[in-house]
Amino acid sequence: MNGTSTTDSLPLLEIKDLRTYFFLEKGTVRAVDGVNLSLQRKTTLGLVGESGCGKSITAMSIMRLIQEPPGKIVSGEILLRSRTFGQVLDLAKLDRHSQTMRAIRGGEIAMVFQEPMTSLNPLYTIGDQIAEAVQLHQKVSKKEALERALEMLVKVQIAMPKQRLREYPHQLSGGMRQRVMIAMALSCNPSILIADEPTTALDVTVQAQILDLMRQLQEDIDSSIIMITHNLGVVSQMAHFVAVMYLGKVVEYGTTNDIFHRSLHPYTVGLLNSVPVLGRKGKKVLVPIEGIVPSPMNIPPGCPFASRCPKVMPKCREVNPELQEKESGHWVSCWLYE
Amino acid sequence: MTISSFSDPILEVKNLKMYFPIRGGFFQTIKGYVKAVDGISFSVRENEVLGLVGESGCGKTTAGRTILRLYDPTDGEIWFRKKDGERVEISKYTQKQMMPLRREMRMIFQDPFSSLNPRRTVKEIIGEPLIIHNIARGRELEDRVAYLMTAVGLDPAYMDRYPHEFSGGQRQRIGIARTLSLSPRLIVADEPVSALDVSIQAQVLNLLQNLKEDLGLTLIFVAHDLSVVEHISDRIAVMYVGKIVELSETENVLYHPLHPYTEALVSAIPPADPDIKMHRIPLQGDVPSPANPPKGCVFHPRCRYARDICSQQEPTLREVEPGHFASCHFAGELSLRGIGGE
Ligand SMILES: Nc1ncnc2c1ncn2[C@@H]1O[C@H](COP(=O)(O)OP(=O)(O)OP(=O)(O)O)[C@@H](O)[C@H]1O
Ligand SMILES: Nc1ncnc2c1ncn2[C@@H]1O[C@H](COP(=O)(O)OP(=O)(O)OP(=O)(O)O)[C@@H](O)[C@H]1O
Ligand code: SF4
């Protein structure tokens, strides 16, 4: 690596005890309820967990895209080592409509969503949409912005990029639309790219292309990626670090190898035992996790996994275990490891 | 139950085609056809699970629905062996002729949320086919529903509740219990676990596997997730643009593929283990439209082994090795890589 500064070992993004709630008439949804995370430079962090565990709300909180009301970041810190502002900013404390936040959103931190069709405007050409994203963050002419758009389409390896610039979203295949989204997200050289289920809607051969592309771009443009997915295969192949979420909390965090080969938390173990792994037929009996996820409107006291945990102890139902470093860099929140 | 003739297929499909007309213009005239299923042939043995895989739009759902005669096929034959052993060709049966057969061949749908009527109780949902077919009512119906709920791991005490009171996996089980109510012999399960979270997915997969073993069911399992298909299937058929390109025992297809598309498909799947590294075989271009499939081999515009003959002459699905079918001019001559291969 060249040009390393002394701050390189410090995380680029650090989230401390983040809580994002939705205040509805029928009750409070504790969508994110104490998330702790850190993202290192030039690495990919996989954020996994089942539907509704708070992955997307964590991402939207970082981007400060949560609608207030009914949502609100009620506590916690989102510490970004900002390149633009040359200092550590707590995004949780910023006004989400402030100049600073606008500069960061889409500039320093960019996001790719699951369904590219809903995040592209059907009425504008691909070129205009990317150019607009560029002009939002850089003072360049329309012509320059369009040149940048073309450059990005080439970078994401879209066939016939010149022609695509003039086309509308519906004229592209699902895989191409997702490439456009990535092009748009990367057009301002973000230091963090958040990809929320970027390949879930795609076929496996297209998914493989997109994943290859993301890996390659990460090398090229020196950015960190937060990869949100429920697909353990995708995480195992893409991520350097993995955070496992359950009911609004990170219950385990470590290197990808820690999580897949030395998992500690009973939920992580359960998750890994419940998925078929290609190429291991006969060697594996699928063990489902019994029971269902409690409602985030009604989170019981104690460990959130207690109602389904095969190793539950009386104290688990009373006090929530803190996320603590069990081995170097390998964090877990479970009373078994106290 | 005695399995009298295990080798005798319960279902045999010959050159089945399902084309959907494309209409356009002022008079809504037919402009062409979507060849969703374009001449597929295979058979299903009694008590086996046949996995049907392939990417979006390749015709899996259409194949399943056509076999169950939810569509009128454009061409081809569908031979079904009834409970009494008689073989019948049902491709041209009227819906009335199909009625008695519907007890024996049934479908499980993908979406556990939209496939259940939200205003009906679980008892009504599971029991409805029994009423329609005049099999049970009253007390007897209730007993039967309780038995079915227990079979799929649901508490019969919840019989009077509504679908929204259940989790996704439980709803999928309600759907399965409904499908099982008439003791079918052949089930087409269309992506039955795709909408479910992994921990729930395992419950439903285990359930289907147990039902197959305990009740002697035969399953056509449609899915795009190959790791799920590997887990449950005895044999796998791979589809591409309306055609079956490869068919064999699960191990053969995944570890020793004979068709270049299968090789590429298998190489694209990320294994859930960071120690297993992927060796992806890149595919150029996109999947062609089934309204305008390429001449010759449907895979030739994307195939890295393609030669002149491939764009001119269409290969047929042939038995390259015993029990291992592939439709490629060079099947058996190419050395292709399966899972874990170098
Ligand atoms: N606008 C909202 N109002 C109220 N509750 C919400 C809102 N958005 C999300 N939630 C709830 O917050 C919880 C976390 O949702 P989130 O979208 O983060 O889940 P997720 O982990 O991304 O799940 P998935 O894998 O299904 O995308 C869920 O219970 C969800 O129902
Ligand atoms: N009722 C219909 N009318 C016209 N075209 C149809 C109809 N049903 C399916 N098709 C077309 O037939 C082709 C095959 O569709 P089908 O739903 O069978 O694919 P599939 O393999 O099940 O895909 P997926 O994995 O997305 O479910 C597609 O091009 C589809 O658009
Ligand atoms: S704290 Fe207790 S209930 Fe929670 S995961 Fe650990 S053992 Fe299970």
Ligand code: SF4
């Ligand atoms: S027939 Fe030719 S184009 Fe088709 S799969 Fe075989 S080698 Fe490839």
Ligand SMILES: [Mg+2]
């Ligand atoms: Mg989400």
Ligand SMILES: [Mg+2]
């Ligand atoms: Mg389908």
